[in-house]
Every structure is written in structure tokens, then in C-alpha cells.
Amino acid sequence: MITDLIEISYDYLSRVVDTSLYPIIGKIQSKNAEEYKYNLEQLDTIRRRTHQSLISSARIVDRYCQENCLPLVYGGDYNDRRKVAEFAKILVDEYFKKGLYG
Numbered sequence: 001m002i003t004d005l006i007e008i009s010y011d012y013l014s015r016v017v018d019t020s021l022y023p024i025i026g027k028i029q030s031k032n033a034e035e036y037k038y039n040l041e042q043l044d045t046i047r048r049r050t051h052q053s054l055i056s057s058a059r060i061v062d063r064y065c066q067e068n069c070l071p072l073v074y075g076g077d078y079n080d081r082r083k084v085a086e087f088a089k090i091l092v093d094e095y096f097k098k099g100l101y102g
Contacts (some may be wrong), residue, residue: 005057005073006095009027009088012054015047016085019051 022043030036058074065072076083 001061001067004074005054005061006091008050008054009091010095012050012085013092014045015043015050019043019047026030051081051085054088057083058084058087 019040022040025034026039030039055078059078062072062074066072073083074087076087078084
């Protein structure tokens, strides 16, 4: 469960990077303006869906923690998409800071 949350957090951050870089890279790689626009829209759709999965995963983990009298992992406002995104970054940063083997 927590592994899923870490993985979806990493996936979300990766999608953000892809979407952010595409305006630069996509203009070079795209054959025309229509292809560029279509690809950018697809990347943004995937990013939004991944963000929604991140929110759902955080809810599931927090619900599990609450039901088992454990501290909440996220515990913030699930409707605040920016805060959830910041949480994903913190989670991934901590994972890499501690190393792969804890």
C-alpha cells in the first residue's frame, strides 16, 4: 500500500516533468502544429489522471492508518491538488534521501 503511494508519487512527478519539457522538445519533434497540440493535450490528460490516482492512493493509505490507529501519512486536504503534489515531491525526496535500502 505505501509502496504503491511512493510509486504513484514518482510516476506523477515524472509526468509533470514530461509535460513541462514538452513545449520545448515537442516543437522540435512534432511534424506540425496539430501533432504538437495533440501530444501536449495527451500528456496533460495523463498527468491529470495520474494526479487523481495519487490523491486516491493517499486517501486509501490514510484511511488504513486511521482504521489501525496509526499516524496519517498525508493527512492533508485531498481537494488541494497543489498540496497533494507537494506531498508527492516530499515523499519521493525522502525515499531517495534515505536510500533504497533504508
